[in-house]
Amino acid sequence: MDNEKQRYKELGDFLKSRRAKILPSQVGLPEGIRRRTPGLRREEVALLSGIGLTWYTWIEQGRPIQISSQILESLARTLMLDRHETKHLYTLAQHTPPVGFPICNDTVNPMLQHVLDNLEFSPATILDVRFNVISWNRAAAKILFDYGKINASKRNLLRIMFTNEEYKKIIADWEITAQEMIASFRTFYVNFIGNPWIEDFINELRSESKEFDSWWSMHDVKKDEGILKTINHPVLGQLKFEFTSYVVISDSNLKLSVLTAIPGSDAEEKIKQFLLR
Template identity: 75%
Template structure:
């Protein structure tokens, strides 16, 4: 396929067909009553992927454009592409496919989501290898952060730790926690250095945060571990937790993280009363 215009037309057609295959209910959207065609609207793709509506429209129109690996990654997640489809998407865009970093779905299985939902008073999330938040429970939404209000392309815990002011203020020991998170990600980065997604991500975050840029250059490494975590909630005040994480048996690229109220503290009673009064 030597003609660039033909290549990008093929890319646009491929995106349109993948968009048509995704039901709104699959990505947590309402079906609505005015849908004339199956699948997602372009506006919905833009919201879910974090890709600008105009820019995405140009992609479907087959315009000749330089497309970053992060955009491709986000679109692959939004359209729930399998490995073969993802490789095809990258090939059409003339980008190096993500052959090293594991490709994970951006939603949890129903069984895993049920586990999350059963942890009524413990904020819990599921992270992939890149620290993308792919699932969470109600306690997380009410106590920590409502991830549904963040586009999928920006729903990365490391990025949120450094760029979300609300989240930063809630972390009592923000500097220590943030440095630990950088060291954990650095250890993972060492396994996949050169991967297009991770290189783009690190470069963007270094540009967005002077703290991340400074700590990234120290090359500190650390593995995830059990720890105590303090949260300064705007309504409930100080909350004390035990932090634990677990590898997901059905997909070892995923990790379940749980914040459990510290025994002997007032945290559990505060959370119970608070959540009972929430609609």
């Protein structure tokens, strides 16, 4: 077997070995009773990664397929690869490993999730530096947006802001908020110009959203800061929040964002009654 064929075979075998280690419950899937093999099925990996089953099957079979950096990124997230495993995956696929580039992780420390869950009446999310939504609480799903409805490979707040019509409707002053998010994202982008993932991501959004394409060209820069945000909830109507965000000390690649109803406002009482019923 020549080196090229061996490389593709090694890539397929590596992916098979990693999916065998992931429990369905770890990615929000039911265990089922008729699993003939341990771990995830091929179709589950394909679905969670946002790629076709046939195409993913060919990869595992060792066929000579060119894989984009975005697909590698999605596979690394779905299979919960650590930094060393992710570097190995990129190398096998003959891509430049994301050296120095923050690796995505689809899970948070249980204690951090506990903090989220105990913010009972405040919609809260955990984002990584790429604006991927890593975790959220019940208040966020009920009051803001149920991120669980979106495939994990597409669960990026910047992408959702510009391509999800349901999300757009709930954001009052959408244009202002969207432009502020672009400006905030650019502070991350500037440190990784030329990275395959980030360039592919930006080009995709520019092709999918004329607003993003136009506003990205403005080169505005802005840091997150405490501000007021207004949400148009389909049941509760207009809700006003204080928005604050905090870097997670145990992992500086993560940020906790919290929407807190303005004290004494009708939003505070509306949310409590809505979530407790």
